[in-house]
Amino acid sequence: MNVIIVGGGVIGLSIARELKTRGVEKIVIFDKGAPGREASWAAAGILAPQVEADEADNFFRLCFESNSMYPRFADELVDETGIDIELNQTGTLFVGFDDRDSAEIEKRVAWQTAAGLEVQRLDPRETLKFEPDLSPHIRESLLFPHDGQVENRKLVEALVRYAAMNGIRIVDNADVQRIVINDGMATGVMTRTQTYSADVVILTAGAWTAFIKVGATVLPIQMKPIRGQMICYRPPSQVCSHVVYSRRGYLVPRADGRLLVGATAEDVGFDKSNTQAALECLRETGAEMAPAISDFSIDDQWAGLRPYAEGGRPVIGGAPFVDRLFVATGHFRNGILLTPITARLIADAVTGKPNEFLDRFGFPEAEQRQITGYS
Secondary structure, three states: OEEEEEOOOHHHHHHHHHHHHOOOOEEEEEOOOOOOOOHHHHOOOEEOHHHHOOOOOHHHHHHHHHHHHHHHHHHHHHHHHOOOOOOEOOOEEEEEOOHHHHHHHHHHHHHHHHOOOOOEEEOHHHHHHHOOOOOOOOOEEEEEOOOEEOOHHHHHHHHHHHHHHOOOEEEOOOOOOEEEEEOOEEEEEEOOOOEEEOOEEEEOOHHHHHHOEEOOEEOOOOEEEEEEEEEEEOOOOOOOOOEEEEOOEEEEEOOOOOEEEEOOOEOOOOOOOOOHHHHHHHHHHHHHHOHHHHHOOEEEEEEEEEEEEOOOOOEEEEOOOOEOEEEEEOOHHHOOOOHHHHHHHHHHHHHOOOOHHHHHOOOOHHHHOOOOOOO
16 A cells, blocks of 8 residues: 655654554655644643543543553654653643632533543642642642643654654655545645655645645635744753643643743734744743742743644544545644544544544534535
8 A cells, every 4th residue: 555644743643653553565754844843843742631621522532542542652652763752641730820710620620520530629738739839829729640741842753763764755845735636536646846646645734734735626624723832941940840731821841851831822824933922921821820930031932833623623534525535634732642543543544444533523514515626
């Protein structure tokens, strides 16, 4: 089988790895720049299905299942590439400061307890015992014992190294213009200069999905980029040892001593620039959770473009009415978290293996009815 993957972020790279482990011999990844250097590189690497969910729906179950896959995924990558992706699942803290925060905490405790999930409610003393350098103004917090983080940039590096070590070809700076359709099936891709043939095409282009034509049209996925800005400190000593959330942002401590503060959510098109307003907002958000931050100098700041699909849910599975074309896009804030399960789902779809999640996160029927013009 000859597979082409359009998009070299962690989703495309992990799908290539999964297909290779299942015996697919020829895999080529086309990326418009360098692999993994867009949303995958700009992310915070948070693995927090319980912190961010509002109910135990199918999307939460998808995220929860993917989080449970990470220990094996991380161990395999170390064995395969020698790169430790710094998985840390020792818990995530959600802190509250006011009545609105307490109301949110109450709601989360209620639905997660009813769903049989593990969550611990901590008073101020217990919170500061768990993380001593957080603000003394915290009223209460929730501890999610199995949420955590991964170093997403090392995840990118591990997947790129895996590709290099296992004959997966990555074509950098390849601007794919069109997926070639013949007799109702995907048969390859066209760049600005050349056409490449394939038995299967997988589209994992993130926020740029809508720019790639499928035959004479585009896939009916309403996609847009949402800019996320972050700042980074290198404090003289550790401020916290776990990911700490509030309703306004989060702190992410890295093993190398860095401390990330994120993140904005801005609908500004494909503008990846950093702004002074965001810097100041993030600085205030961080200092609210850990006051010592106000004394630190910002070491770095960056921005990435999250791929947002209408409804806020990813689209994963086969494209309707086009054989041998598969799509994995729209992961928005959860691309790193959903990496291992997305790889499994697409590999299942390509190899014809049933998976209940494929029926839940494919193309909605309303979008399927819009499809015309494939040729």
